[in-house]
Amino acid sequence: MAEKIDLLETEVWDGNMAASQAMRQAQIDVVAAYPITPSTPVVENYGNFLANGYIDGEFVMVESEHAAMSGCIGASAAGGRVATATSSQGFALMVETLYQASGMRLPIVLNVVNRALAAPLNVNGDHSDMYLGRDSGWIQLNAYNAQDAYDLNLIAFKVAENHKVRLPVMIHQDGFMTSHTAEGVKTLQDEEAYAFVGDFKPMNAMLDFEKPATYGVQTEEDWHFEHKARQHNDLMTKVYPVMEEVFAEFEKKTGRKFDLVTNHRLDDAEVAIVAMGTTVDTAMMVADQLREKGIKAGVMGMRVIRPFPFAKIAEVLSNVKAVCCMDRSSPGGAPGMLYNEISGALYNSAKRPVVTGYVYGLGGRDMTVEYLKGIFADGLENAKAGKPTTPLQQFIGVRGPKLNFL
Amino acid sequence: MSEIKKIKNLKEFSTSADRFEGANLLCPGCAHSIIVREVLNATNDDLVIGASTGCLEVCTAVYPYTSWDASWIHIGFENGSTAVAGAEAMYKALKSKGRLPQPDRTPKFVTFAGDGATYDIGFQWISGCFERGHDMMYVCLDNEVYANTGGQRSSSTPVGSSTTTAPAGRVSYGEKKEKKDMIAIMAAHGSPYVAQVAPNKWKDMVKKIQHGFQVEGPVFINAISPCTTEWKFAPEDTMMITDLSTDSLVFPLYEIIDGHELNITYRPKNVIPVVDYLGAQGRFKHLFKPENKHILDGWQTRVDRNWELLQRREEARV
Amino acid sequence: MAENRGWDEFDAGAILFTFNEKVDNIATTLAEDRPYSSSSSFTASVGDWRIEKPIFNKDYCIDCQFCWIYCPDVSIIARDKKMIGIDFDHCKGCGICVEVCPTNPKSLLMFGEHLDDDECLASWPEKDEKEV
Numbered sequence: 001m002a003e004k005i006d007l008l009e010t011e012v013w014d015g016n017m018a019a020s021q022a023m024r025q026a027q028i029d030v031v032a033a034y035p036i037t038p039s040t041p042v043v044e045n046y047g048n049f050l051a052n053g054y055i056d057g058e059f060v061m062v063e064s065e066h067a068a069m070s071g072c073i074g075a076s077a078a079g080g081r082v083a084t085a086t087s088s089q090g091f092a093l094m095v096e097t098l099y100q101a102s103g104m105r106l107p108i109v110l111n112v113v114n115r116a117l118a119a120p121l122n123v124n125g126d127h128s129d130m131y132l133g134r135d136s137g138w139i140q141l142n143a144y145n146a147q148d149a150y151d152l153n154l155i156a157f158k159v160a161e162n163h164k165v166r167l168p169v170m171i172h173q174d175g176f177m178t179s180h181t182a183e184g185v186k187t188l189q190d191e192e193a194y195a196f197v198g199d200f201k202p203m204n205a206m207l208d209f210e211k212p213a214t215y216g217v218q219t220e221e222d223w224h225f226e227h228k229a230r231q232h233n234d235l236m237t238k239v240y241p242v243m244e245e246v247f248a249e250f251e252k253k254t255g256r257k258f259d260l261v262t263n264h265r266l267d268d269a270e271v272a273i274v275a276m277g278t279t280v281d282t283a284m285m286v287a288d289q290l291r292e293k294g295i296k297a298g299v300m301g302m303r304v305i306r307p308f309p310f311a312k313i314a315e316v317l318s319n320v321k322a323v324c325c326m327d328r329s330s331p332g333g334a335p336g337m338l339y340n341e342i343s344g345a346l347y348n349s350a351k352r353p354v355v356t357g358y359v360y361g362l363g364g365r366d367m368t369v370e371y372l373k374g375i376f377a378d379g380l381e382n383a384k385a386g387k388p389t390t391p392l393q394q395f396i397g398v399r400g401p402k403l404n405f406l
Numbered sequence: 407m408s409e410i411k412k413i414k415n416l417k418e419f420s421t422s423a424d425r426f427e428g429a430n431l432l433c434p435g436c437a438h439s440i441i442v443r444e445v446l447n448a449t450n451d452d453l454v455i456g457a458s459t460g461c462l463e464v465c466t467a468v469y470p471y472t473s474w475d476a477s478w479i480h481i482g483f484e485n486g487s488t489a490v491a492g493a494e495a496m497y498k499a500l501k502s503k504g505r506l507p508q509p510d511r512t513p514k515f516v517t518f519a520g521d522g523a524t525y526d527i528g529f530q531w532i533s534g535c536f537e538r539g540h541d542m543m544y545v546c547l548d549n550e551v552y553a554n555t556g557g558q559r560s561s562s563t564p565v566g567s568s569t570t571t572a573p574a575g576r577v578s579y580g581e582k583k584e585k586k587d588m589i590a591i592m593a594a595h596g597s598p599y600v601a602q603v604a605p606n607k608w609k610d611m612v613k614k615i616q617h618g619f620q621v622e623g624p625v626f627i628n629a630i631s632p633c634t635t636e637w638k639f640a641p642e643d644t645m646m647i648t649d650l651s652t653d654s655l656v657f658p659l660y661e662i663i664d665g666h667e668l669n670i671t672y673r674p675k676n677v678i679p680v681v682d683y684l685g686a687q688g689r690f691k692h693l694f695k696p697e698n699k700h701i702l703d704g705w706q707t708r709v710d711r712n713w714e715l716l717q718r719r720e721e722a723r724v
Numbered sequence: 725m726a727e728n729r730g731w732d733e734f735d736a737g738a739i740l741f742t743f744n745e746k747v748d749n750i751a752t753t754l755a756e757d758r759p760y761s762s763s764s765s766f767t768a769s770v771g772d773w774r775i776e777k778p779i780f781n782k783d784y785c786i787d788c789q790f791c792w793i794y795c796p797d798v799s800i801i802a803r804d805k806k807m808i809g810i811d812f813d814h815c816k817g818c819g820i821c822v823e824v825c826p827t828n829p830k831s832l833l834m835f836g837e838h839l840d841d842d843e844c845l846a847s848w849p850e851k852d853e854k855e856v
Contacts, residue, residue, distance in 0.1 A: 029499040032492055056503060058495040062488065063534035070485035070531065074456065074492025077479050079507075080500055100481045105737030166736060204739050206477035206493055207500065208507040209452035210746040214472035214763075216480035216489075217738050222728065223469045227738045229731040420789040420802035423754045428798040428814025429768035435818035439796040450751040471765040472740040475750050475758070608793050634818075642819030642834075645794050 002027070002056045007187040015146040015178035018185050019085065019111045019171065020045035022153030024054055025193035026109075029080030029200065032060040032071030034090060037123045038175035039113035042085035057081075065090035069097035069110075076106035077215045079205025081157065083108065087175060088115035091129040095136065101168045102137030103231065104215050107160035108168040109153065110138070114277065115175040116363040124364020125175030127276060127328040130305070131337055133170060137231055139239055140305035143173040144262075144280040146183045151256055154188070155246050157197045162242045166203060167235065172305070174277040176364060188254065196253055235307045243304070260309040262301030263316045265291065269298030271379035272317060272353075274342055275326040276302045279360075279367045283326075286372040297376050302338070313345040321383035322354045324375045328361040335393055335406060354382040357406075360396040371396050408451050408512035410616050419612070422447040425475035431465035435641025437631040437648065438462045438547045440605040442518060445545055445627075448615040452476065452513040454493045458486030458523035461554045462547060484528040486517045491540040514619050515542040521562035522552045525586050536595040536624040543618050543625040546588065549633035551689075557636040561586040565708075566701045567689045569636075574692040579701050584708070592626035593662040599625045601661035601671075606648040610659055610671050617661075630657045638688025647686055654683040655713045660720075668719045680706045754803075766814075770797075774817030776834040779844040780810055785831040791821035807831075828855055 005024075013021065020042045023031070033043045049055045058075075062068050065086050076082040086094060091112055101108050114130050116122040133140065141156060143149040149171065156169040173179055188196065204213045219227055240260065247258040264284045266272055273283045280301035287297040300316060300323075317323055323346065327336025334340070339357030346353055358375060361367045375396070381389040391404035413419045425446045432439050438461055446453065453476035457463040463480045466473035481489045494515045500506045519528060524546040532544060551569055552558040559569040564585045568574035572581045593600045598621040601614040611629075618625035632647040634640065639647055651657040652672060659672035681702055684690040693701050735741070740763040747753055760766045785807050792800040792807065799815035801808050810821075817837070825832045828851050835844040 029503070030492065030495045032488075032495065056499070058499040060491070060495050060538065062538070063530060067485065067488045067531050067534055070481055070488035071492035071495065073481050074479060074489035074494075075496040075499075076492075077489075078454070078493035078496035078500075080496045080505070082496075096482055097485070103737065104739070202507070204735070204737070204741075205507060206454055206479060207497055207513070209477070209511055209513060209750075210508065210748060212475060212477045212742050212750070214467050214474055214478045214740040214742065215737070217467040217469045217472065217740060218464055219469040219738060223738075226729070226731040226734070227469075230734070230736060233731065234736060416789040416793055417787065417805040420792045420805055420807075423751060424798045425750060426798060427764060427766040428811060429765040429770045430797075431770075432796065434773065434796075434816035435820055436796050439798075440794055443796075443798065444793070450749075452751070466765070467740070469738055470734075470740065470763055471768055472742055472763055473765040475742050475764070605794070640819075642823045644796075644818070644820055645824050 003053050004190045005054055007189060010184045010186050012182050013146055013185045014180050014182045015143065015149040015173045016041035016113065016180065017045055018146040018150035019153050019173070020049070022150045022193070023083055024049045025188070025190050026081060026154065026157050026197045027056065027194055028083050029057045030060065030072070030075035030082050031057065031084055032062050032068045032075060033084045034062050034065045034068045034086070036065065036087050036090035038115055038125070038179045039085040039087040039111060041179070042111055042113070065093045066097060069094045069101060072108045073097060073101050073104065073106055076108050077104060078207045079202040081161070081200040083110065085111035085113065087113045088117055088129050092117060092132060095132060098133060098136040098138060100216065105166040106168055107166055109156045109160055110168065110170045111153070112170045112172045113175050113179045114172055122363040125177050126362050126364065128330065130172050131329040134306055134337065137167070137235065138306060139167055139169040141169060141171045142276050142302055142305055143171060143178060144278060144301060145178055146181070147185050149173045149178060150185050150187070151250065151254070151258070154193055154197055155250055155258065158246045159239070159243050161200060163201065163203055164238050165234070165242050167239065172277065177278040186254070192253070196250065239307050258303060260304045260312045261316055262299070262303050264299040264301065266298035266300060266316050266320060268296055269320050270296040270383045271322045271324070271376055272298045272300055272320045273324050273326060273372065273375060273379070274300045274302065274338055276305070277328065279326055279328070282367060282369065283372050286369055286376065290376055295376070295380065308341055310345045313342060314349050317346060317353060318349060318351065320353050322379040324379045325355060325357045327357060327359050330362055331359060339393070354386065354388055356382060356388055356390055357393045358396050359393060365397050367397070410620065411448065411450050413448070413612050416608070419447065425453065427473040427475065429471070430473040431468060432461060433635050433641070435634040435644045436461070437605055437633070437644050441545070441547055441629045441631055444605055444608055444611045445516065445615050448612045449514055449619055451619070452511045454490065454513055454515050456480065456486045456490035456493070456517040458517070458519035458528055459483035460520035460523050462518050462520070464554055483523055485531050486519045486523060487528060487532045487535040487544055490515045490517045490542050491535045491538070494540045494542050517542065517544045519544070519546060520554065521546055521548045521550055522560045525562040525588050526560050533595065536592060536597055536626070539623050541622050543627060545627045545629055547631040548628050549631045549636065550585065551633060551636045553633050553636045562588070566693045566705065568692060579692060579698050589626070589628050589662070593665045596665045597626055598623040598664055599661065602628045602657065602659055604630045604648050604652045604657055604659060606645050607652060607659060607672055614661060636689065639686060643686070650678060650683040650686055654678045654680050655709050656680060656683050658713060658716055660716055666724055668716065670716055670720050680709050769813040770816055771812050774815065774837050776817050776819065777812065777837050778810055778815065778817070778819065778821050778832045779835050779841060780807070781831050781845055781848055784827045784829055786827055788826060790824040790826060791832060794820050794824045796820065828852055
């Protein structure tokens with residue numbers, strides 16, 4: 001039996017430690033992992049817990065991220081609680097198996113400590129890897145800070161493993177900005193945390209030798225579409241009810257409230273920034289400062305990236321006049337993902353706000369208070385004019401001549 | 407430790423209840439399923455089976471049918487080993503936590519994969535599994551070609567074989583490179599048991615599979631699997647070709663215990679010339695043209711040299 | 725034969741179950757006693773792949789079980805150490821059983837798929853004296 005750790009009510013943890021502590025508390029059965037910056041400490045912390053008797057499960061240090069997810073898939077299909085962590089190139093190497101995990105409906109939890117994708121090589125935080133995973137059929141939760149990383153890990157197991165859901169979950173946190181920045185994190189004691197997550201309830205376990213299951217079949221043109229349709233249907237219809245239930249239970253237990261999208265002063269806002277990761281926290285602070293000057297600024301944080309909260313987004317942004325979408329990933333010859341998807345959610349809305357996009361922060365470039373103020377100012381102009389007053393895609397914080405498109 | 411299934415003779419073996427089903431989609435005369443049946447029937451223990459992408463996989467789990475009477479998983483081309491290693495890790499975890507659905511069973515963990523998945527694309531994953539020491543058996547169904555995709559070369563393809571990506575042509579005799587010695591590589595991982603088997607020698611096969619299931623740790627089995635389609639022989643001749651392969655010593659049957667103790671397990675009474683083996687298959691047909699005589703000669707020399715080497719290693723016990 | 729079903733009519737994850745109910749020990753339960761589901765290929769047929777079929781003549785069979793061990797398609801039915809017949813739902817007509825049959829004359833021979841079994845048996849060859 002693993003030993004407990006007595007936690008302070010508030011611990012000083014970085015995002016990696018927050019994630020690894022939550023993983024420890026969830027009493028995972030198998031972690032198959034491979035270290036990569038900036039998620040390495042998740043794997044190291046977990047190894048350290050194991051070496052000191054705080055973990056009972058199996059910890060398999062594999063030879064690559066592809067093998068990490070492959071091992072997780074085998075372990076999860078066998079019938080137990082499974083999680084791992086990765087970043088960037090490792091995530092990219094894993095991509096093949098991400099589709100396999102979700103297609104087999106395996107409730108694996110993956111901490112993605114977001115980092116840029118090469119070339120050129122970069123170890124710092126942006127959302128390129130997160131974007132790479134967005135069609136993989138996983139649930140994607142977004143942490144803005146270390147506290148979120150802790151909370152969302154506990155929530156993720158409970159959502160993923162629910163028999164109505166049975167889908168894998170990624171928890172995204174920003175490389176270095178969250179993963180390596182120590183913050184105060186409010187904790188649950190080990191018993192409380194485990195009681196919240198609950199025992200793993202097996203379903204279609206390969207280790208049930210009296211009811212053999214075949215995983216990973218081939219489906220051709222006569223079956224493939226139905227299976228993909230089923231998976232999409234379940235993402236679209238089964239996840240939110242369970243997630244909202246789990247959010248409510250978590251709030252009851254901790255007082256910390258999660259929603260499908262974070263609504264920061266949007267109800268009467270004229271201008272809104274839509275962002276992910278650490279930028280959400282910074283943008284909220286900037287919005288508060290602008291509010292003091294009488295500017296009706298608000299922020300929408302993307303708490304759930306997949307399944308994309310289309311209706312919820314249309315609802316919380318229904319009264320906003322201008323929306324500025326912040327994409328921290330090079331769109332590779334297109335508008336940014338957030339710009340496109342938020343526009344899609346708002347296009348048929350009654351008031352149809354003006355939507356503009358920003359590409360920022362690539363490779364760990366800071367998103368500053370000043371930049372955010374400038375973006376809110378753009379948005380205000382758009383709100384006043386009732387149409388875009390800037391190009392639809394602006395690059396923020398890049399050196400050289402001003403870079404705009406569309 | 408599980409009980410070893412008693413299989414004194416073929417009559418006794420034939421009382422086995424197969425856990426692999428017909429109406430799979432493998433070619434008529436495919437040796438893969440003969441090998442799979444011999445492996446699975448060698449034990450009565452529960453099984454968790456993995457497969458890498460390949461003929462066996464695409465022919466035995468095409469929705470809405472499965473040909474497996476045991477839990478089975480396929481992920482991709484390269485990771486059948488790691489899929490099973492993950493399941494084995496879960497078994498260990500749930501065993502120690504007392505959460506196994508049937509706690510008293512002694513399951514065996516087996517991966518089947520072709521030579522493409524083994525010698526080539528899955529090589530790293532297998533190496534990882536063997537280095538980490540998962541308690542599993544990896545069976546390579548070695549037909550020396552990417553048969554599933556229509557006959558492209560693999561690093562198991564032998565010299566002179568004509569494949570679609572290294573075909574014999576006006577200026578080429580086909581494959582130029584020698585077959586990779588996967589058995590030596592796996593033995594070098596310190597595996598407790600590595601063996602080469604052939605389905606014609608079922609008794610040798612069963613003995614080795616049972617030994618492999620009894621030892622703890624990762625076991626590598628290389629099974630010769632003559633491919634009627636890509637080796638180009640008639641489906642009814644599968645066992646005849648297998649006999650030629652073992653009796654010409656092209657596929658010597660041996661085992662390596664703990665990475666060093668090599669035992670030859672089959673010594674043909676009458677060793678057949680290699681050309682008899684080559685000549686029975688369409689993939690080597692062009693080697694019998696006069697300009698390719700040196701390739702045929704090279705084949706016999708290589709097989710003789712390898713047999714000599716195996717005998718010397720057997721004697722030396724190192 | 726499993727029918728095509730709509731997207732809402734199957735187990736999520738394209739998972740297939742071999743049996744309709746739990747089987748205590750599969751390895752010691754013979755096919756006839758197993759509760760195969762319609763997802764097991766045991767319930768399917770590849771009989772229409774055959775051009776020729778093996779015919780079994782038990783008069784010459786010595787129950788050596790070579791045909792059983794070398795059949796790729798689990799189509800030689802052996803019970804209580806005796807060869808009792810061929811599973812024509814699963815036999816693809818490869819002819820391996822005939823090739824490995826050691827009796828003289830053979831106890832298994834290939835005949836055209838369309839031929840009548842009794843006629844095949846009636847036309848069985850005599851012992852080949854040259855082969856002794």
